[in-house]
Amino acid sequence: MSASPLSSARSARAAIAERLTEAMRDAGLTGLDLADRCGWSKSKSSRIARGITPPSDSDIRAWCDACGVPELAADLIAASRSADAMYVEWQRLHRDGMRRVHEKTTPLYRRTRNFRVYASNLVPGLLQTGEYATGLLRSITAFQHTPDDIEEAVAARLARSRVVVEGDHTFALLLEETVLYYRVCDETAMAAQLGSLLSVMKRPNVSLGIIPFEARRTVWPLEAFYAFDGTQVAVETLTAEINVTSPGEIRTYLRAFGQLSRLAVRGPEARVRITRAIDTLG
Template sequence: MTSSSSVQQAREALGKRLREIRKDSGLTARELASRAGWHESKCSRIENGRTVPSDDDLRAYTLHCGAADQTDDLIATARNIDGAYVEWRRMERSGLRRAQESVIPLWERTRHFRAYSSWLIPGPLQTRAYIEALLRSIRDRRALPDDLEEAVQVRVDKQRILYEGPRRFAVLLEESALRHRIGGPAAMAGQLGHLLSLATLPNVSLGVIPLSADRTALWPVEDFWIFDDAQVNVELVSAFLTITQPHEVGMYAQTFSELADSAVYGAPARALITSAIDSLR
């Protein structure tokens, strides 16, 4: 979990809150540890953000510090921290379908989507053939249980959000994402053609950053999604990262804005997509 500064800051914020509760009670860390039956260093590890407390740890804190009214809120806070950095092997241990379903509530409540990708076409804009090729590769590479058909269908069904409600989508692609061949030439040609079609939707803004763009000020970064101004999701090699710290969400929003300045839109973007299609022949 230490690979995310957002997660670490959330740990430290929780630890600071617990330290304040303990000090308000008049207990020292040693006294609290003694009453709870802990090693005397445990309070320090928790209060300095080195350890995420368990539910029982938090119940002990609030019991001995006379703050039982805060127990439920503290437990919910700690559980959210634990869910901020989730390894793929944990999320996908029963197959790919669960991972696809896990983001549906977030997608349904979001009204403004911003996505940046340097290597793949983002999920809502993918064709079934493209999705199937991607998920088959993930299934095989990670040796997952085979629920490919169900997972593909979940992802296809999620694409209804493009057409439902007052939702807006701003998508930025590096030109390289148009050139990476996923699923073979025919599947890729179909995907790029579908992209041209979706770019005409009134609620979709599609920008492409040309390979020829000057990247001195801002080079390609990790792929990410911004959901309203509340949350950022990043897919790492080993895990799925959720960022909710406001200042970090703001950093991604600023990065998205700067990347958008390097992109082309409309006819120039369509020309880059058409060029990628032509290269498949």
């Protein structure tokens, strides 16, 4: 595997800091000179130059103006915004609740033709029932101490998931068998969720694979990720969503998906494993 997407996000931010530092040096300025021209403390200039503090759009404009290269600002601002989008903390995404996040990503789901999804810890959002999603989002809200808009967020999640039954979309989904046993809702809701998986497997546009407990691993369990066509991969970690757009990294995730796919069982054998999980619920 290549460097983690978190490393790539940090590298993108470091590259912006390096370009700003080069502009300062090319202008013959010291950090103190630049701070004076911008009306900042020296520590602020130092933090930006070392990549510790991400610069705002206005910071970049002021920096470039101070260095006599205002024409560089537009490109650096675009690069900075791209770096921001690569790594977004859940606390920031959910600061106003979760409904808006689902609504904001709905256009991406609608324009994606080919979804490839790997889930190691939860039923993917695309396949969640309302009750399962409610239990999950209630846990997330409590853990993150973010605003409670669970009812609205669940409705928005289900509306986004309409792409499974509407439009021209295909879905290749891989679930670790452990996902079938993690209870994020009560037993009745969990049984309904697993029953829903059995139903969605019948759809001609859905391929659902279960990676057995006993599978001989060629790829270790990874963080959950969604691949949207071949243009973007969204990786879900405990603290953040990491959006991968680098072609090399996307290829790595798709290669991992391919290897994980070969470990999975489908059709009747997958149905047996889902039914077995339902039976444990009593």
